[in-house]
Amino acid sequence: MTIEAITLGGERMQLNMGPHHPATHGVLRIRVESDGEIVSSCIPDHGYLHRSIEKIGECIEWPMFVPYTDRVDYVCAMNANLAYCVAVEKLLNTDPATAVVVPRRAECIRVLVAELNRISSHLIAVGAMAMDVGAYTPFLHGIAQREHVNDIFEKLCGQRLTYNYVTVGGVAFDLHETASEEIASFLDQFEKEMVRFNKLITTNTIFRDRCANLAVVTAAEAIAWGLVGPNLRGSGVDWDLRRDEPYGLYGELGVRVPKGERYAGRKGAVGDCYDRYIVRLLEIQESVRLCREVLKLLPPAAAKANDPIGGHQADVSKVLKRPPKGFVHCRTEAPRGEMGYFLVSDGTKVPYRVRVRTGSFSAAGIFHKVMRGIFLADVVAVIGSFDVVVPEIDR
């Protein structure tokens, strides 16, 4: 519900939401100017979590940057790892002398962890969105499921948040013996759990009424403002890099892409908060399906780590010392949309330039536009619906 902010010569109130506010996700600061309960302007103020990650990239060797990508987006560190590693592989593949073939088993494992991490990341997104609207319980149920994913990852690589698992040319460790069964049983119980979650909050009338027709972004606007990922698809644009510019194993998998279709019914509009929220839930379902598909495709482990079928890590230590000169831009579909790496190489073992482009950054760009005229109470809900993660904005 958007109301034109009308001020009859009255005073406007400046309200600082964040950087320390219980509802802004991380240290996001938003300067809200409100006319009573109605927001008249809203300016995001970034930079509280700037850690010079791109500059660090210019100072350390190619493979050593992987742990830093974890910190670019710690909610889906696997996808962040993957984005960088795929980019570096693309750079290496520009010269046949340094070309690297990722073993098939490693590709399978990559898709598996990326999709599992997409599930856990979207769980945070939808749970936090529910919490922003005032329902605390769904968030905890989502977190409980995320913990299961973290358990799987912990067995895989010893970490629960920043994994440093995907490497250039493969993955750091092979799957442990029981991993397939564990993941399969997790997916089974997870699907049932999501049905419960959706009955609890998604179809709740209060929740739907609050999110319907709120902060509507039309398809044309979404493209013009450079929205990516679920935020773009929520506006009804049918675009997913996993399907349209496939990398790794995704070309074989046939990803089905959900998009915003006015899920809230009569009261809603394509591209409102509810659509963005539902698109994420549908993507979770799709990720579950992809994980199951990949488990079927997974070749058995070979004795040698660099075996082109059953291995998990191609031999890249030499080529990374002497990568081809040139530059490459590579984008992958992370949970928060396209995560693009622009790498410039001068042929040495240290990158000349590393540039990251992330989904949250472009989402934060549209805040001031969609927040004008909405209620103060909805500001957090809108932030939640765009699923902004602050380290991704600031890097």
Added chain:
Amino acid sequence: MTGLGYAVDAVAVWLSGSPAPGWIAVTVAVLLVWVAPLLAIIFPVAALGQIVERKVAAAIQRRHGPNSASLEGPLRFGFRVLLCFLPRATQDRAFQRFLKLPVVRSLLPILQKLGIGQLAADGIKMLGKEDIVPRGADGAVFRLAPYLALTGAFLPFCVVPFAHHLVMLEVSVGALYVIAVSGVTVLALLMAGWGSGNKFSMLGGMRAVAQLVSYEIPVGLAVAGVVLWSGTMDLHAIVAQQYRPGVFTFVGWNLVQSPFLAALAGVFFLAGLAECQRTPFDMAEAESELVSGFNTEYSGLRWGLFALAEYTEMLLIGALFATLFLGGYQSPIGEQWIVGLHPLLATLLHLGIFVVKFLASLFLMVWIRWTLPRYRVDQVMRLCWLTLVPICLVAVFGLAVQLVLAGGTEAGTAYGRLAALPRPALGVLGHLLGWAVPVLLLAVLVRIARRRHGGMHPALRQLTGGGS
């Protein structure tokens, strides 16, 4: 005699030993009759409400809730205070022997699992915290607000009958008094919001005032409906009216007397929920928007007083709901046997039943809170003015029509002093008609609303486990 109620009179007369007690006896009687029960019943139950809340929330969220805080520390402290005249070693020895008692040994872990230890720990923590008054705050207003909030929450309890004649103040306008006095809370929240000198607090305070003032109208109308039905504003009399002899006493409860009263009961509960600022109406302290709303700047004991006021208010809504619609302190079955018991036993039983009834509504409120999201400001107002108030008006009107059509008096209730009050005696046909028409109407309305809203999107049906 003193105008302070039957119980105060009786105690004062008994204390002074003369039919015209002096002011000291009256004061002591007031303390004994008003203040002591208040402290003895409401405080522990309100504090218990917090544990109920946390435990129910934990169950809903599949956690354990508070279960680790030991009671040993607070008990040791209690021993040291009680036995302060003895040397430290003796105190400790006594405490050790106390801990070894079989009752204590078996009971302590259970209480700890129930989270009672957390209650003690939280209390001590709140007492020990620094009392911060922000530099920009309006000192006096800021300091006074929590006490006023607590006052507004406690005062209405004066007229709520906990058992037969177990009421602090027997006034003939009890229902009116409750609504009037609970209005103090509005002022308290406004003071807290304004006095904090914080924009979030002020927004919370303003929201609270808008919401409380609006929702007093459906609450008032719901109470008016009951008053219309009962023909009295005396809460004690309203309870007595709901008495029926026989096994199934609950057929006399206002909730099942008329569909209009049932509708009013629903509205009363919802509006009551809004009156105590609970989810889905907790805009005033909306955590995700306003940090903590009007009590953002409060800490320590003052914050604790606000929390206590909130739980007391929840209990009040529960108690009023029980009084007005659920037969008050009466048992749902076999009330006539309880009345026939020894007065002391009957009083204790009634008290127990009443506490169970309002704890049940407390549970319902907690359940709602941890299940539903929060309404937005405009939605809260729309719900009040465009849904609840019209329902109330229609229900009160329907009630009046029903009374005119089937009006009549029936003499004799369990309590002699109310014998002459009128009570409608509907025949079986009247009851059936009275229920059938509104229920049919409601079914039609629900169908129309469903058709207007349209079906659920197939993707949503699939997400909730239905076929795609």
